[in-house]
Amino acid sequence: MNAEKVKTSLLVIGGGPGGYNAAFRAADLGLEVTLVDKEKTPGGTCLLQGCIPTKALLHAAKIIADAKEAKDIGIECTHITVDTTKINAWKDSVVTKLKTGLEFLTKKKKVRFIQGHARLISPQAAIIQTENGQEEISFEKAILATGSQPTTLPFVPSSKNFLNSTSALDISTIPKRLLIVGGGYIGLEFACIYSELGSQVTVVEMLPELLGGIDKDFISILKRRLNKRLEAIKLNTKVVKFDENRNSITAHFQDKDGLDSQAEFGKVLIAIGRKPNLADLGIENTKIKTTPEGFVTVAPNRQTAEPTIFAIGDITGQPMLAHKAYHEGFVAAEAANGKDTVFEPKVIPSVVYTDPEIVWCGLTEKEAQEQNVKVDIAKFPWLASGRAATLNRTDGLTKLIIDKKTQKILGVGIVGVDAGELVAECVLAIEKGLTAQELGKIIHPHPTLSETIMEAALNLS
Numbered sequence: 001m002n003a004e005k006v007k008t009s010l011l012v013i014g015g016g017p018g019g020y021n022a023a024f025r026a027a028d029l030g031l032e033v034t035l036v037d038k039e040k041t042p043g044g045t046c047l048l049q050g051c052i053p054t055k056a057l058l059h060a061a062k063i064i065a066d067a068k069e070a071k072d073i074g075i076e077c078t079h080i081t082v083d084t085t086k087i088n089a090w091k092d093s094v095v096t097k098l099k100t101g102l103e104f105l106t107k108k109k110k111v112r113f114i115q116g117h118a119r120l121i122s123p124q125a126a127i128i129q130t131e132n133g134q135e136e137i138s139f140e141k142a143i144l145a146t147g148s149q150p151t152t153l154p155f156v157p158s159s160k161n162f163l164n165s166t167s168a169l170d171i172s173t174i175p176k177r178l179l180i181v182g183g184g185y186i187g188l189e190f191a192c193i194y195s196e197l198g199s200q201v202t203v204v205e206m207l208p209e210l211l212g213g214i215d216k217d218f219i220s221i222l223k224r225r226l227n228k229r230l231e232a233i234k235l236n237t238k239v240v241k242f243d244e245n246r247n248s249i250t251a252h253f254q255d256k257d258g259l260d261s262q263a264e265f266g267k268v269l270i271a272i273g274r275k276p277n278l279a280d281l282g283i284e285n286t287k288i289k290t291t292p293e294g295f296v297t298v299a300p301n302r303q304t305a306e307p308t309i310f311a312i313g314d315i316t317g318q319p320m321l322a323h324k325a326y327h328e329g330f331v332a333a334e335a336a337n338g339k340d341t342v343f344e345p346k347v348i349p350s351v352v353y354t355d356p357e358i359v360w361c362g363l364t365e366k367e368a369q370e371q372n373v374k375v376d377i378a379k380f381p382w383l384a385s386g387r388a389a390t391l392n393r394t395d396g397l398t399k400l401i402i403d404k405k406t407q408k409i410l411g412v413g414i415v416g417v418d419a420g421e422l423v424a425e426c427v428l429a430i431e432k433g434l435t436a437q438e439l440g441k442i443i444h445p446h447p448t449l450s451e452t453i454m455e456a457a458l459n460l461s
Contacts, residue, residue, distance in 0.1 A: 014147055
């Protein structure tokens with residue numbers, strides 16, 4: 001069957017935050033744009049199976065936690081009932097509202113959207129497989145934004161009792177005991193969700209610490225709270241085998257000393273990371289190059305080794321974050337339109353949406369030590385924050401990493417409730433080259449958690 005042949009100025013493959021932002025920006029610049037994604041609407045993993053539904057569930061979990069802890073300030077919330085069917089429906093409604101908004105923008109900007117799988121057949125053509133057949137599309141430029149997918153373990157059986165970050169979003173059934181394999185941000189966010197929904201959660205991590213790479217003083221604050229909420233945290237431990245029984249799963253563990261143990265669980269969530277979606281994309285039909293880790297190599301303007309093709313987002317490497325892809329999409333769209341532009345942020349913020357949240361941007365204290373960078377460390381514990389006290393959440397810390405010679409801020413880390421809402425100011429301070437003294441002189445409203453940033457800066461003066 002011959003494929004229908006069409007043309008477009010710009011083909012964007014992948015409808016996540018990077019892809020749809022690239023498509024929208026290119027359309028604003030006057031290009032004829034075709035956007036292809038396997039889903040029925042733009043949004044990608046972030047909106048449909050990742051950031052948005054996960055944060056909706058985390059919000060529900062926090063409401064439960066707050067209700068339980070209200071007794072500390074004289075409010076008894078007895079007999080808390082959790083209707084997972086309604087929570088699921090509310091979570092899905094949030095996604096639907098945002099999908100509807102993206103559909104509206106797609107039509108408004110006159111971006112042609114095709115649901116299907118696109119595969120490159122040359123540097124300027126692709127075959128799109130849809131439910132109605134094939135379409136061959138030729139393009140002047142293309143942007144690859146196909147994202148990533150969960151990584152699994154080779155010995156994990158195909159079973160509904162083994163979850164990943166996508167299937168775990170369906171909370172119709174809450175297991176009595178849940179094992180989460182992986183102590184990174186995905187695993188710990190789901191640990192917060194399922195523990196408040198009623199599961200006895202065990203987290204197993206093969207590395208010596210949770211959230212590898214984050215400064216230990218932040219991890220220690222998070223662990224104190226997790227230790228009260230989770231059944232167990234097993235560090236320096238790996239899973240070597242699973243036995244699926246009629247009503248349970250037996251997980252076999254091995255610690256750093258080679259000692260074996262086992263435990264029974266209702267379900268297992270595998271959260272050991274993500275890998276780029278490059279399979280069957282047809283990059284072998286182009287000059288596109290990849291790194292040993294499997295990521296697409298790109299220039300500062302996001303152009304690949306194939307001049308007509310650009311790449312953005314998770315397929316281009318760490319950090320694999322939606323907001324990084326979003327801004328890369330903006331750059332790639334302008335570069336594809338012939339503009340002289342590059343993606344060169346000084347820092348990219350990261351947020352772990354656990355309770356408490358952990359955020360950081362720029363250099364960490366650990367990285368400064370490893371790189372032998374001479375720095376001053378300024379800290380402000382939230383025990384001294386008036387706003388944290390009124391929230392009954394003084395389990396927080398704000399820390400600035402400051403160049404010892406220039407006094408410019410090189411990095412910021414924060415752990416505490418709603419820390420994610422504070423990090424943008426820190427990114428701006430680093431991007432604009434502020435010193436700690438300059439940041440300390442900026443008036444912050446009182447009482448707010450944002451004051452902890454100012455106070456940390458003043459602590460250095």
